[in-house]
Every structure is written in C-alpha cells, then in structure tokens.
Amino acid sequence: MVKLAKGISSAALRFVVIGIAFPYLLEYFSPTLSSYVQLPPADQVWEAFILFGALYAVTGFLQNAYSKGDYPWLFGKLGSGVVSIAFFTYIFLLLPKSVGSAGVQSTGLLYLIYLEVALAYVYLVLDFYDARRSKNPKPKEPVVAV
C-alpha cells in the first residue's frame, strides 16, 4: 500500500512538473525567449509537454510502486532513460535556431554524453542483479555437526 501511494505521488509530481509547470513557464517567458529561440505554437508545446509528462509519470510510477529487483522497476528505469532521450532531443531541436546560422559543434561533448548513458545503463543492470540477489539469497548449505 505504501509502495502504491509512493508510485502514485511520484507519477503525479512528474506529470505536474513536466506536463504542466514546464509549458506554463515556457508560455510565461515566451515574449523574452522568442528573441533567442523560435518557439513552436503554444498548443504544440503544450501537447508535447503533456505527452512527455504522461510518459514520465508512467515510468515514475513503475520505478516507485515496485521494488528494486522487480521487472516492472527495471522497465520503469529503462523507459525513463528512453523518455529522457526523446525529451532532451525535443529541447535540443529548438536550440540551433537560437544561435544563428553557425550553431553548435558538440562532437566531444556527445562522446561524453554517450559514455555517461552507457555507464548509467551498466550501473542499472548491475544494481538490478545485486537487488535480485539480495532479495533471493542462496539457501545456506546445511551444517552437519559431527
């Protein structure tokens, strides 16, 4: 029951932050931002952020309503990574228009980001198996006293 409540509250928080607060702030600051970034129409921004908010809510629920070592928890973690990639791709798509014709060259930075993502997934898998092993410890061999 506690886990379920934790999952629901995490999902609600993620949806409110990503799906409501983010687009609201973008709309609020759009007069200032529009001189640097050419934003899509407001309804498209709201649609995109509500979708990302919903996806983050689902993955947040799976991560918090289940325990580390359960498969839904692993799907939540993996899904959260995929949603983050989509979310940041969407955010970065807005960027080149903000820096004129020449834009951003980020080859070295991209390699660092790939390395970070790879390390995060290796950690996730190791953590998952560590948690499963802790949940289901090997039965001790019977000790026979002589």
Place this chain on the structure above:
Amino acid sequence: MNGIRAAKYVVRAASLVVSILIMVVVAGPILGAVSPQFLTQQQPLGLGIDLNSINSQLSFFHNSSTLAGPHDIAVTAFNNWPLPGSASLLLKLIVNNQTIYQTQPASLQLDPFQSGQLHISMDVPSSVVSQLQGQRVGIGGTMSLAEGQYWTITVSFPQ
C-alpha cells in the same frame, strides 16, 4: 563485499565523474553569456566575451572624416572557469540588412581563470566609407566560444 556490488560502486563513481564533467563543460559558455548581464559589478563567470565594451569604442563612426583608416578595437575575453577554452570574434558593418564590411576574426586561447584582450583591426576601405554616407549603420558580428575539444558554440548577433 561481493563482485557485482563492488563493480556497481565503481561504475557509479565513474558515472558521477562524467556527469560532473558534462555539467562543467556545458555550463562554461552559458554562464559566460548570461553572467555579464547580472554580475555588472563583479567579474563575470564562465567563458565569454564582453560585447558591451564594443559600443564605447566606435566613436569614430560619428564623423565620416575619422571613419577611413585602421581602428583597433579591444574586446575583453574572459575564462573564469576551470577548463581551458578559446574565444574568437569578428565584427560586421551592416547597412539595410546587408553586410558591407567584415573584419578578420580575432582569436585567443585562454587557460583556466585567465582573461585577455581580443584585438580586432577595423580598416574600413574608402569604397565602403562612401557607401556608409548618410546611412544607418548597424554593428553585427560572430562570436565563437570553444570549451576545449568538447564543444563550440557560435552565435551571430544581432539575431
């Protein structure tokens, strides 16, 4: 401690180090662009160029007799950040949204926590001076900031 748990902590530590490096790399030029607007009294943070100092050096534009000939414009580039970087800047004269003159780019390598001057030579040819007569001249340019080999951000101004 078993092998999987030890490997987990090692990977976690490496991941944290890479995350911090990414944040430091990304934050340098962003802080360099934003902090001069807010820290007007203190030294700005990050890697950037103090574009505010250009306008005060363009007084030769007010008189057509002083317009021709070489003019040296010194612009401060700062790197108040723990990674080495480089800054480059070129200036343009814009009339009716068209660039009629462009300087050679001036570049500067900056070690961590080092500042320097970009010296831009503006030698406006007499043919260009004649085009400027009676026109409203705008100043534009292109600024590049590179944080080591990790990323280069190039901004054209005015947007």
